[in-house]
Each structure stands twice: as structure tokens, then as C-alpha cells.
Amino acid sequence: MQTFFRKTTLRIPLACLSVAVLTIAAPYSWARDSANDRIRLLEQKLQSIQLELERVKSESSQATEKVNTIEKTTNQNVQKVSSDLEQTKAKMKERVGDDVTEKTRMLFFRGGFAHMMNHRDGVTIKNEVLPIGAQDRSDKDGWYAGAGFDWGLTRDVWGYIPKTTVFAELMVEYKQFGSHVLGNGAVGNAPSMLAGGSLNPINVTVNQLTITASPKIKFFEGSKIRPWVIPAGLAIHVMSPPSESITYIVPGVQFGAGIDYNIWKDFFIGIDGRYQLTAGKTDDINLSGMTAGGYLGIGF
Template sequence: MAGALVSPQVLSASKAEHALQATDSKVEALESQVNQMSQMLQSMQDELTRVRTAASRNASESSAKVQELDQWMASVKSTPVAERTKDNMAFFRGGYGHGNDSRGTFGAVPGGGTLVGGIGASGDPLVGAQKADKDAFYFGAAMDFSLNDDLFGLMDNTQFLAELGVEYKEFADDTYSGVTGQNVTTNQLTISVSPKIKFLKGSDFRPWLIPAGFDVNIISPPSGAVTVLNAGLQAGIGADYKIWNNIYVGADARYHETFDTIDGVDTDGVTAGGYIGFGF
């Protein structure tokens, strides 16, 4: 009877102990889950902090870049707009020319060479016995090419240019050839390449000078020795004025000097006239 009464008590205690152990296990499992969730939350918090820090740094860098861009735009807007200038020029010339010596006159020289009927000649037989006029008219064209704006650093607002030009001069058509008897037009073609110094860049009025340029002279008719070419120098001064939209009018005077004649033909002389130019 007593054994029967004890057994239920023992059984009841055993069940309570098992229930307590099960509760403890659940509590431990719950604490473990809570700890895991806490670690996950801490990780999420750390990641969120990192993202916020990175975003703040990126925002700071972006703001700095925006400020730098704003400063650059402000500096560009405040910089004066440079006016694009047309420093080269094509121009067309014309005016008066004068030679130092006249062409023409010759004398017969028996045995001096076969010219007409076995008679030689000295002088300028192709022009004729009569002297041609020293005065002439001329026309031509030239181009200026700008090389720098400060004369190689020596003078501000002073251009150094290269001028390439061609000029035709006609002296007279009132002489008669000693060879053919025909009326002769005496003329001369000059091709030149010259350095040019032009002052007051940026001004409408621009004086200039050519200290010394290179000339090649071609004469017609040929000399008595039947030569046509002679080389020399030219020097000149002038000025031009911009009248409207890169259109210029100007005047110049030039002296042409050679160091020798073309077998007796002197090509030295002066020209003076005007020109109209177009900047490009």
C-alpha cells in the first residue's frame, strides 16, 4: 500500500523535474536566439553606420567638385572674350613708277655679232634707237602672312609679317625695235619676298616698313645680250587704315635697288601708290 502511495509521488517529482529541464532548455534556446538576433542587429547597425559614413564622404566630395565647377564657370564668365582677329591680308596695288635710267639707244658695231645683215650692235637694240620713258604706271598684288604679334618679344603690338608680291610696270610703247622695226612696249615684272614690320596692332591705323626684301626683276624686251633676269633688294614704307569689317585702304612707297645691271639695263627705281586690302 505504502509502495503504491510512494510511487505516484516519485513519479510526480520526476515529471516536474523533466518539465523544469525542458523549460531550462527552451530558455537557453531562446537566449541563444536572442543573442544571435542581437549580433545580427549589431552587424546591421555597423553596416548602416558604414553606409552613412560613405554617403556623407561622397556627398562632401560631390559638394567640393560642385564648388570647384562653380568657381571654374565663374572664372570663365569673368574672363574677357578674346576677339578673333584676321592678321593676314591680301591686297591689290597700283600707282606711279619711275626708273633711274631709260632703256633704248644702240650703235652699230661692225663685226660685233650677227644681228641684222651681219652687223652687230651695242646698247639696247631690242628697244630701239629712241630712249623709252623713265616714267611708268604699275599694278600688282601681294599677300601678308603674320608670323608673330610682338616682333619676336622685342615690341608689344608690333607684327612681323612675310610679304609675297608681284608687280607689273609699263614704261612706254613709243619706241621701235632695232631688230624688227616693230613698235615696242617696254615693261618689267618684279616678284618679291620681303619681311614687313607693322605697328599698332589693334588700331585701325597701321603704319609699316620693309627694311630690306628680295626682288627678282624680269625685263621685256630682253637686253642686248638677250638676258631677262636680275636680282636685287627693295625697301619700303606705308600705312593702311581699316574702313570697315577687315577692309583696308593704304598707300606705300618703295625703292628697288640692284647691285648690277642686266647687261647694261638698269632696273633700279621707285614706285608710289595706293592699295586696297582684305584681312583674312
Template sequence: MINKTKLALGIAATLTIAGALVSPQAMAISKADRVAEAANNKVDALEAQMQAMQAELSRLRAETSRPRSSADAGKVQELDQWMNSVKSAPKESKKSQENLIFFRGGFARNDAKRNDLLTGNQFAGNVLGGDRTNKDGWYIGAGFDFGLTDNVWGLMDNTDVMAELMFDYRNFGAKDFKGAAPGAAAGTVGANPACTLINLAAADTVAAGQAGTLNCKGVTVSQLTLAASPKIKFMKGSAFRPWIIPFGLTINVISPPSNGVTVLNPGMQFGTGAEYAIWKAIKVGADVRYNLTGRSVDGVNTDGMTAGGYLGIGF
């Protein structure tokens, strides 16, 4: 019995000593495992937080770039389409403006011939006959068109309204007064009954007391017309462009003056024509215009028409 008790005590002592030897190592291993596990848990937590932050950042970016409404989306799409069309459109060369300076000339005709004192036809009882001046003549002139609108202020597309300022000089020929009436004495009024009063009153180299018949060489019948008119040009963008002048204001200056020594007569003009661009800004055209005054200037009628061509340069 005693031996068994001793044996049991010995075994217990042995186990106690072995446990005392093993316990520090086991405790050390267990603590290290816990530290490692805690570190791993912290890493996992940090990684989870980083992933959450990245997800939130991505969501914010997408929210910022996304249009707030369908209307905004439509505007963005329309803007993109416009930008693409502008980029893809070919670049146009600089176009000349529709303003035009032109030089014109051609045929002129008055409705009536001159028949007044200063053209000789009413002097000395029309001994050489009346209506001796010409109706037909020629003209030269110039002017320019200045663009006001290219769509008649929104009423008609591809149609320009221009402001035209123009002048022309019309020549109806010179009347010669060198002939003498049969049987008239030299140096007298009868020697040249068609000579104008101004020429007869002039002095020359003939004997004293005689009329100045040597100055009776002739008189040129002419007219200067200044005009301001609206001009409507059709077919904008085309090389061929017809146009009309519905009305315009004219100031007519006659030479020689009328019987009342009047030289000015206002009136209106109407016209139509067309032009063609032959090369870049160089254009040629033709027109017909009629000048209507409605009254004579102390017996001188300034109504008449012109027909001719012109050469223009756009600017």
C-alpha cells in the same frame, strides 16, 4: 506526536506533487526565454557588425575622393576653375587668317631716263636730243602675303612677320619715231634719225634697197619687277595695320634691252605702308617702295620708286 508527524508528511507530499506539476512548465518557460535572449543577442551582434562595415565603407570612400596632398588639391582646384572659365567664355566666331592676296597699282618713277640705241637717243649723234624717254609712268601688279609668325618668334607681341611675293609691271610711255629730219630723202636713214636700228633693218613695202622706215612707229619703255621680301605688320587684331619692308630681293626685266642686249638686273627693295580692314577679310591699303639696284644694265638705270594703293582679300 504521531498525528503531527502524519500532518507534516502530508504537507510535504502535497508540496512535492505540486512542484512536480509546476516544474515542467517553469522549465519550458525558462528555456524559451533563453532562446529568445540568444536570438536577440545575435541580432544585436549582426547589427553592430553592419554598422561597423558601413562606417568602414564610408571611410574608404572619403579616403578615395580626398586628394593625397595639398599640391593635388591645388591642381584639382585649378582644373575646376579652368573648366568653369571655358564653359562661361563666349564662343568666338571663326576668324580669317592673316594671309593676304592683293592687287596694286599707281604712280612709278625711274631715277633716270632711257638714253640708248634701242630707244633712238644715241642714234645718228643724238640729232633729236638725248634723254627723250619719260621718267614718270604707271604700274600695276599683284602679290600675296603668307604668315610666318604672329609675335616675331617671341620677340614682339601682336606683330606679324609675313613672306611677301610680288610682281609689278611699270610703263614709262611709248616714244614715237614718225617724224623726219628736214631735207632728208624719203626711205633713208636721215628721214627718221631717231628710229631704232632694229626697225631700220626691218623690211616693208617701200622700194627695194631703201631702209625700212615704215616700221619706225615707236618703242615702249617698260620694266617688270619680281620681288620677295619679309614684311613686318604691326598692331595685330586692329582694323588699321601699318607695316614695313626692311629689305627685299628684286629681279628687274627691262624692255627694250640695253645696248649690250641685257635685260635682267638684280636689286633690293625697301618699303612701308598701311592697310585697313573695311569689311571682314576685305582690306584696302597704300604703300611706297623704292627699288635700288646699285648699278646700271649696260647704260640703263633701273633704280626707281612706286607709290600707290592696293586692294587685298584675306585667306
């Protein structure tokens, strides 16, 4: 019995001590578990941030590669354009030259000698219907003055002949064959002999206005000296005095050839010869003739 009481008395304090130890140790255990949970949560957040940083880094790297690719392509294009431009300049320099100007348009002024293939008759000079009084004719030779312009169409005959330029030429030309031709007594006399007047012929000017439109082919582009030809072009002649039947407009064909010389910058001089052919006589008048002379041109 005493033994029992001693054991019981001894176990009670031990139990109380155990309860006390557990009571004191429990908060520390809970605190340790809570700290572990927070540490794990922080680790998860750090891992998420690290993944996000890696993703942003990857996207930034891809964007940088795209920018580099675009920059490389741009540089290649710039180099190609620069190379093409230099080649074009070199070709133009080779083709045209440093001291030669090459324009695709030119204004020119002409003058020189004119010649008719046949004598001119007319209602106020030599008249076969009313052969009264003076029956005069002008000389076959005369002079001319004119102006026109060339308009470039192609530098190489549309790809068939290099260094050969085709121009469209428009020109107006005035020719005079005499200003003191004695007038016919019927209509070129003051007063007319038909009205009983005495022989008093007036002076009649024999002239001609020619308007032409022609293709002009110039050779040796890039050279200071450029020969050219007109294979065939349209010519419209306005004559004065008119024929006995009062015809004053006659169509025809023009042929020509000449040489340009570039004297300085955009200024040219040249010589040319032209032949105007009409289809036979018009009211007993044939206006076929030729001109030969020089000209001054200004390129633009």
C-alpha cells in the same frame, strides 16, 4: 514500529509528489533556456546588421565627400577658365577695339606711278652694237599695276615690341614705260635694214615684271591707321626688251613704306612708295627705280 510505518507511509507520498512536480516543471525550464538562446542569437545578428549598416554609412559618407570635393574642384576650374576667357576678351577688346578689324593676312591690289632712274636701252631699241636706223629710248616715267598678299608672322615682334606686327609680303608688279618706242633698224625694223629694207621701225613696248619677297613691319595694332615699313627685301626684275647681250633677269633689293587705313570691316585702303635698287648696270642697263601709288586690301 508503528511510528516507523507512519513515517515511511508519509514519506512515500511526499517523494511521489516531488517526482511529479519535477516531472511537470522540467519541460518549462528547458523551454525557458531554449528561448534565451534564441534571443541571444537574434541579438548577435542584430548587432552584426547594425555594424554592417554603420560600415556602409561610413563608406557612403566618404564617397559623398569625394563627390563634393570633385564638384568643388570642377566649379573652381570652370570659374577660372571663365575668368581667363573674360580677361582675354577684355584684352583683345582693349587692343583691337570694337570698330577695328584686325586680320593676320591680307590680299591687296596696287597701282600708280613708276619711274626709272636711268634710260633703258635694249636689243630692239637703242643699240650700240648695230646703231642703224631709229635709235629710240622710252621715257623714264610710266605706270605700274600689281597684286600681293601679307601673311602675319607675329603680333609683337616675337615678344619684343607690343602692338607691332611683322608680315611676310609676296608681291608681283608689272611696270610699263612706253608702248610706241621706235624699234632699232637692225632688229626692230620691218624688214630689217640689214636685209636692205628701208627705215620702217616697229613699235616696241618697254616693260618690266618685278617679283618681290619682303618682311613688312606694321605699327599701332588696333588702330584704324597703321603705318608700315619694309626695311629690305628681295626683288627679281624681268625686263623687256632684253639687253644687247640678251640678258633679261636682274636681281635687286626693295625698300618701302606706306599706311593702311581700315575703311570698313575687312576692307583696307592705303598708299605706299617703294624703291628698287640694283647693283649698278647689267649689260649697260640699270633697272633701279621707284613706284608710288595706292592699293585696296581685303583681310582674311
